Amino acid sequence: MVQRRTLPALVLLVLGAGALAACSGATDDEGATPTAAAAAPVDLRMTVWTANEDHLALFDEIAAEYVAENPDTVSSVTFEAVPFEDYTTTLTTQLAGGNTPDLAWIFESNAPEFVQSGALADLKPTLVNAEGYEFDDILPTALDLWSADDGLYAYPFSNSPFVMFVNTDRIAASGQPSPAELVGSDGWTFDAARDIAKASTDQLGGAGLIVRDFNYSLWENLATVWGGWGASPWSEDGTQCNFTEPEMVEAMTWIHEATFTDGAIPGPGTNADFFAGDVTMTITQISRASSLDGTFNWDVVPLPAGPAGQQNVIGQAGIGVFQNGANPEIAADFLAYFTSPENAEKLATYFPPPRQSLLNTETLVSANPLLSEAQLESVVIGGITDATTKPSHANFAQLQTTVRGELDALWNEGADIEAVLAEVCAAAEPLLQD
Amino acid sequence: MTVLATSPRADRRQRRSAWRRRDAATGLLFVSPAVLGSLAFVIAPLVAVVWFSLHEWNVLAATFTFEGAGNYERMLADTSLHAALVASGWFSLGLVVLNISLALVLAVLLNQRLPGTTFFRVAFFSPVVVSIVAWTIVWGFLLQVDGGINSALAAVGIEGPNWLRGNVTAMVAVVVVQLFKNVGLNMILFLSALQSVPEEIQEAATLDGAGPWRRFWSITIPMISPTLLLVSILTVVGSLETFALIDVLTQGGPSNSTTVLVYYLYRQAFEFNEFGYASAIAVLLFTIVLALTLLQWQTRKRWVFHEV
Numbered sequence: 001m002v003q004r005r006t007l008p009a010l011v012l013l014v015l016g017a018g019a020l021a022a023c024s025g026a027t028d029d030e031g032a033t034p035t036a037a038a039a040a041p042v043d044l045r046m047t048v049w050t051a052n053e054d055h056l057a058l059f060d061e062i063a064a065e066y067v068a069e070n071p072d073t074v075s076s077v078t079f080e081a082v083p084f085e086d087y088t089t090t091l092t093t094q095l096a097g098g099n100t101p102d103l104a105w106i107f108e109s110n111a112p113e114f115v116q117s118g119a120l121a122d123l124k125p126t127l128v129n130a131e132g133y134e135f136d137d138i139l140p141t142a143l144d145l146w147s148a149d150d151g152l153y154a155y156p157f158s159n160s161p162f163v164m165f166v167n168t169d170r171i172a173a174s175g176q177p178s179p180a181e182l183v184g185s186d187g188w189t190f191d192a193a194r195d196i197a198k199a200s201t202d203q204l205g206g207a208g209l210i211v212r213d214f215n216y217s218l219w220e221n222l223a224t225v226w227g228g229w230g231a232s233p234w235s236e237d238g239t240q241c242n243f244t245e246p247e248m249v250e251a252m253t254w255i256h257e258a259t260f261t262d263g264a265i266p267g268p269g270t271n272a273d274f275f276a277g278d279v280t281m282t283i284t285q286i287s288r289a290s291s292l293d294g295t296f297n298w299d300v301v302p303l304p305a306g307p308a309g310q311q312n313v314i315g316q317a318g319i320g321v322f323q324n325g326a327n328p329e330i331a332a333d334f335l336a337y338f339t340s341p342e343n344a345e346k347l348a349t350y351f352p353p354p355r356q357s358l359l360n361t362e363t364l365v366s367a368n369p370l371l372s373e374a375q376l377e378s379v380v381i382g383g384i385t386d387a388t389t390k391p392s393h394a395n396f397a398q399l400q401t402t403v404r405g406e407l408d409a410l411w412n413e414g415a416d417i418e419a420v421l422a423e424v425c426a427a428a429e430p431l432l433q434d
Numbered sequence: 435m436t437v438l439a440t441s442p443r444a445d446r447r448q449r450r451s452a453w454r455r456r457d458a459a460t461g462l463l464f465v466s467p468a469v470l471g472s473l474a475f476v477i478a479p480l481v482a483v484v485w486f487s488l489h490e491w492n493v494l495a496a497t498f499t500f501e502g503a504g505n506y507e508r509m510l511a512d513t514s515l516h517a518a519l520v521a522s523g524w525f526s527l528g529l530v531v532l533n534i535s536l537a538l539v540l541a542v543l544l545n546q547r548l549p550g551t552t553f554f555r556v557a558f559f560s561p562v563v564v565s566i567v568a569w570t571i572v573w574g575f576l577l578q579v580d581g582g583i584n585s586a587l588a589a590v591g592i593e594g595p596n597w598l599r600g601n602v603t604a605m606v607a608v609v610v611v612q613l614f615k616n617v618g619l620n621m622i623l624f625l626s627a628l629q630s631v632p633e634e635i636q637e638a639a640t641l642d643g644a645g646p647w648r649r650f651w652s653i654t655i656p657m658i659s660p661t662l663l664l665v666s667i668l669t670v671v672g673s674l675e676t677f678a679l680i681d682v683l684t685q686g687g688p689s690n691s692t693t694v695l696v697y698y699l700y701r702q703a704f705e706f707n708e709f710g711y712a713s714a715i716a717v718l719l720f721t722i723v724l725a726l727t728l729l730q731w732q733t734r735k736r737w738v739f740h741e742v
Contacts, residue, residue, distance in 0.1 A: 089704045096493045096709055117494035216599075217685065269579035269596045324496050397705050408688035411599065 041075035042327045044334055046103035046319070047091055051081040055350055059338075062346065066337045073330055088397075095119070100322050102331035106154055108316040109220060111145045112238070112394040115153045120320040121328045122151035123335060130336035134357075137341065142354035145389055146318050154318030155339050158351035160285040161383025162224045162313045164193070164304065168297045170280045174200040179281070179301045183378075190228050190254065190304045197264035197280050206278035207266040209258070213284070216268040216411050219404055220391045224283045224313045226251045228306020233391050233403070239432050241425035243403075244418070247308065252410065253417050254306075260413045268411045285315050286352070286380055289370045300371065302379050312387035317351075352380060359384060395431050402427050480720070486713035493707045505714035515715065517690060518698035521605070525694050526673040528609040533669050534662075536613065537620030542650075544621070545628045555625070559618035566615065570682040573611045574598075577683075601691035604684050608692050612679050616672065620665045627661035628654065656739040663730065663738050670726050674719065695719055 050056070056079055063077035080101065082090045088110055094101060106114050114120055128135045138156075146154040166179050176196045182188040197208025214221040226232065229251035232242050242248055259265040266272050274282035275291040283303065292298055303310060319339070321331040337343065344353045348363055358364075359381050361373045368376060393399055406424040409415060487506070490499045509515055540558055544551045561569060576582040577597040584594035597607045631654055639649050655662075677696050680686060686693035686701070693701070696719060703712030 092493050092707050093704060095496075096491075096707075114494060117492070119494040119496070217687070267579065267596075268599050269581075271575075271578060397707070401701060401705065405687065405690040408599075411688075 041071065041073055042330055043075055044077045044102045044327065044331055045080055046077065046105075047080045047082050047087075047094070047101045048105050049082055049084045049087040051083075052350075056081065058346060058349065062338055062343050063334075066334055069337075070333075074334065077334060095322075095324075100325045102325040102327055103319055103321050103335060105157075106318045106320050108145055108318070108389045109392045109396050109400070111154070111316075111318060111392050113396055114320060115146060115148050116394045119323060120153040121323045121332060122153060123155060123321060123332055124150070124152040126329075126332040126336050127152065127155070127339075130333075130340070132340065133336055134341050134355075137355045137357050139354050139356055139359075139384075141386070142316070142384075145316060145392060146320075154320035155335060156316050156318050156354045157339060157344075157347060158315075158317040159354050159384050159387075160287045160315050160352055161380060161387060162283055162303060162315065163286050163379045163383060164301050165274060165282050165284060165288070165292075166299045166301060167274065167277065167280050168299050169277075170200050170204055170206070170296075171196065174203040174280075176200055178299075180299050183301050188301065188304050190225065190306050193281060193304045194254075194258045194262060194264045197258075198262045200280040201263060204280075206280070207270070207272035208264040208280050210266065210272060210274060210279050210282045212274065212282050212288070216408075217404055218400075219407055220400065221283075222251075222255065223388075223390050224303055225255060225306075227311030227313055227388060228304060228308060229254075230306075230308030230311070233399075234393065234428070234432055238393050241428045241432055243421045243424040243428070249418055249421060250307070252421060256410065256415065256417055259411075286368075286371075286383070287350075289368065292370060300375050300379050302383060312383045312385070314384055314387040314389055316389050352384060393432070398431050399428055402431060483713045483716050483720075486710055487717050489710045491709040491713075493709060501710065505711045508711060509714060509718065514690065514693075515695075515698060518693050518695050521691060521693055522674060522695040524605060525609060525676065525692070526670065528605070529612055529673040529676075530666065530669050532609065532613050533617055533620055533673075534665060537617050537665065538624050540617065540621045541624030541628055542654075545625055555622075558621055561615050562618045564615075566678045567682055569615055570611060570679050573607075574683055577607050577611075598684055599688050601689055604688055604692050608676075608679060608683060611683065612673075612676055615679070616669075620669065623661055623665055624658065627658035631657040659738045663734050667727055667730050670730070671723055674723055674726075695722075 046059075048055075048059070059079045063079070067074050067076060087105075088107060091101075091104055127133055142156045142159055143152060146152055146156060164179065168178065171178060174196075176199055177187075177192075179188055179193070179196070182192055193209055200206075201208040211221050211224060220233075223232070226248065229247045231245065231248040231251045233248075234240060234242050243252075255265065259267055272279050274284075275288075275293075277296045286300070289300065303312065319335055321328050321335060325331055339347070341355065341357070344355050345358055345363060347353060348358050349366070352364070353359070361376050361381070364376050364380055365371075365373055368380070371380070403424055406420065406427050409423065410417060410420045488500060488502060490501045490504065491497070540554075544555050544558075578584075579594075579596040579599075583597070587594040595603045597603045635653055635657075636649055639653055644652065674694075675696055676694060677700060680692055680694060680697045681700070684692045686697050695715065699712050699715040699719060702708045702715060
């Protein structure tokens with residue numbers, strides 16, 4: 001009797017599980033094929049990590065114009081704001097659950113992973129053939145990260161340079177030389193920045209120099225310092241670990257000494273925020289200027305030079321179209337409209353564009369009222385030209401966590417820097433060769 | 435002519451059978467929401483996780499390839515997983531021992547008829563109803579190198595460590611933060627058990643010359659042993675499922691010293707997109723929880739009073 005009752009229950013259970021698996025969006029080995037353009041107007045959805053009302057209002061405005069021009073193909077475009085901290089996790093969970101958005105913003109650190117996975121549609125044919133798109137106006141260096149096998153898998157809509165914000169009140173109060181003047185006299189180096197940071201902290205308390213968002217965890221932000229030493233975490237093809245290379249050891253030694261010997265950089269476990277006014281300098285993206293509320297005087301200068309010279313670094317963000325989305329062709333067409341020369345100029349209000357014709361002070365000055373023309377010329381336009389991006393890799397998520405775990409041993413006063421970096425490479429090598 | 439007539443006994447049997455069927459239908463109707471809920475949200479996902487664990491699931495490339503025992507074989511060679519198991523072991527051991535001991539001590543102390551006991555009961559229980567994220571963020575500030583705890587230690591001449599940056603101190607910190615978050619719940623359970631121990635047994639033992647310690651070990655502990663079993667099962671299972679605290683306070687660091695099994699599982703699934711492998715780890719976690727619960731259940735006859 002029990003068996004007779006148990007059997008249907010088990011069948012039901014397995015069917016339920018099967019249904020769940022089917023609903024989960026997992027597909028067979030060959031993957032799903034993109035659907036053809038639907039006959040009825042479709043709803044497009046783009047995931048973004050901004051919840052800024054002004055940004056979203058601008059997106060909605062551009063989307064409304066597109067819908068008005070294409071009522072037969074698109075009925076609406078929704079911009080779904082996902083919290084910045086969990087953005088990629090949320091996006092991949094949506095993909096796993098079969099809730100694939102049509103378009104998505106993608107961080108530069110995840111670019112190779114997304115590009116190489118085959119998840120994104122090739123946008124090049126659509127963008128090159130779009131009327132009035134002027135594809136050649138886009139800086140080729142801005143496209144590098146998002147290209148593979150002559151295809152383009154995302155449009156780098158935002159190219160925000162890393163710069164040094166300076167609290168000039170603290171500089172003046174501690175009698176230190178002005179970084180802006182040092183830039184003019186070619187004396188703006190990481191050593192000079194460290195000395196100013198140390199002197200101001202000794203005299204005024206607070207903190208000297210902070211690499212924003214690093215916080216002894218997101219080590220990839222240190223690329224803004226390493227660039228001065230010509231160091232990089234891995235080789236260009238992503239197969240060799242470079243943490244044990246002399247330039248990286250020197251750069252890490254400089255950071256370690258600035259932290260634990262000089263006290264120019266606050267150590268782990270301390271809380272300090274440049275925008276609250278108790279920090280002398282911070283390396284962060286220019287877009288953070290909007291956090292300045294006028295409570296102290298400030299300036300913005302390019303990243304300092306290291307022994308290998310000065311290296312600009314940008315943080316990029318791309319917009320990709322999912323191959324497995326419901327409407328990849330229509331989504332790519334919308335992207336061509338969204339990033340056309342006219343709309344790219346509108347977007348430049350908030351996101352430094354990759355188009356050469358728009359990288360001029362006239363376009364950017366209206367977008368950045370807090371910055372002077374000289375600052376825009378020097379740190380935004382100069383900062384994007386010849387810039388490198390932050391580290392990225394097809395296996396970035398695992399590398400980020402693994403390297404972070406090994407680097408934790410470095411953030412102690414008596415750390416053996418070379419030994420720790422050797423451990424970093426020992427842990428990272430298998431992931432680089434995956 | 436044959437008269438067809440049912441006997442009164444057969445009639446009664448038929449009516450009783452109809453009632454039984456109606457009773458059964460009503461009963462099934464009442465339990466169906468819970469059964470369907472369990473099927474949809476517990477059993478089916480459990481079966482699905484086992485199914486996923488047999489596959490390599492690449493979310494980005496949208497591939498779902500049967501791997502057989504591949505993910506389980508990978509677990510054997512994964513040294514990071516082994517480290518996570520060790521970290522989970524230390525975390526659970528520390529938490530279970532400290533939580534049950536402290537909860538029992540607090541319950542005994544607050545079971546006295548003394549002024550102010552209500553205040554302390556509320557004080558120790560209130561963290562249970564506080565959001566774990568809010569609780570952890572506040573502790574995060576207290577545990578900073580120049581935070582409240584080290585400032586208090588400095589006031590008495592002790593230089594405190596950088597709690598969340600040392601491998602051992604970080605583990606101590608996460609255990610203590612979780613301990614104070616939930617000790618109030620166990621304390622209340624013990625308190626209610628202590629209050630149900632009959633006074634007359636204690637009085638009889640006192641008349642027989644038993645002292646306070648003797649009464650505690652020979653009467654109180656055996657009488658509250660069913661609650662002790664419940665609390666130990668809840669605490670062991672809870673300790674193996676601690677996630678939010680680790681995510682907010684240490685993100686598994688430093689040097690992965692606080693990467694417990696459930697956090698490692700989360701990382702594999704949602705940071706590395708290894709859903710198949712993460713499912714295999716989930717099966718391992720489920721097996722560990724089930725084994726520990728069964729172990730406690732099986733050994734209950736040896737030490738739980740009502741099971742003797």
